[in-house]
Amino acid sequence: MPQTITRGYKTLLEEANAKVETIPASDAIQLLNSGDAVFVDLRDPRELEREGRMPGAFHCPRGMLEFWIDPDSPYHKKVFAQDKQFVFFCAGGWRSALSAATAKDMGLKPVAHLGGGFAAWKEAGGPIELESPSKESS
Numbered sequence: 001m002p003q004t005i006t007r008g009y010k011t012l013l014e015e016a017n018a019k020v021e022t023i024p025a026s027d028a029i030q031l032l033n034s035g036d037a038v039f040v041d042l043r044d045p046r047e048l049e050r051e052g053r054m055p056g057a058f059h060c061p062r063g064m065l066e067f068w069i070d071p072d073s074p075y076h077k078k079v080f081a082q083d084k085q086f087v088f089f090c091a092g093g094w095r096s097a098l099s100a101a102t103a104k105d106m107g108l109k110p111v112a113h114l115g116g117g118f119a120a121w122k123e124a125g126g127p128i129e130l131e132s133p134s135k136e137s138s
Helices: 009-019 025-034 045-051 062-069 094-106 117-123
Strands: 021-023 037-041 085-089 111-114
Touching (some): 025 037, 025 085, 025 117, 062 094, 085 094, 094 111, 111 117
Parallel strands (some): 085 111
């Protein structure tokens, strides 16, 4: 029997975007320099290798988010206990909107996400650190 999806990704994204602040890339660049926020990179490690990293961003694979946020989890990361704003980002802004909404639902605050993701960050001239080529590939 075929599945009937009653709340698709578009609805989930609309709900998430209505719930959390979206920060434009130009504002995010200024926020990164202020030290008042923790930028959380949700991208897959292969994306980081291919596209580069935002300097100082904390890498949290999307699949570990809830476990790393919750202080009762054996996987909790202390970075999520800081009294700062948390700005989530991914490649294009979809995973980060859903992640920011989930983090907010869990009680993390304040949270936001980077509109347009890492692609918008690059387009706005945000700083990028590239991965060093591995010794095995040379």
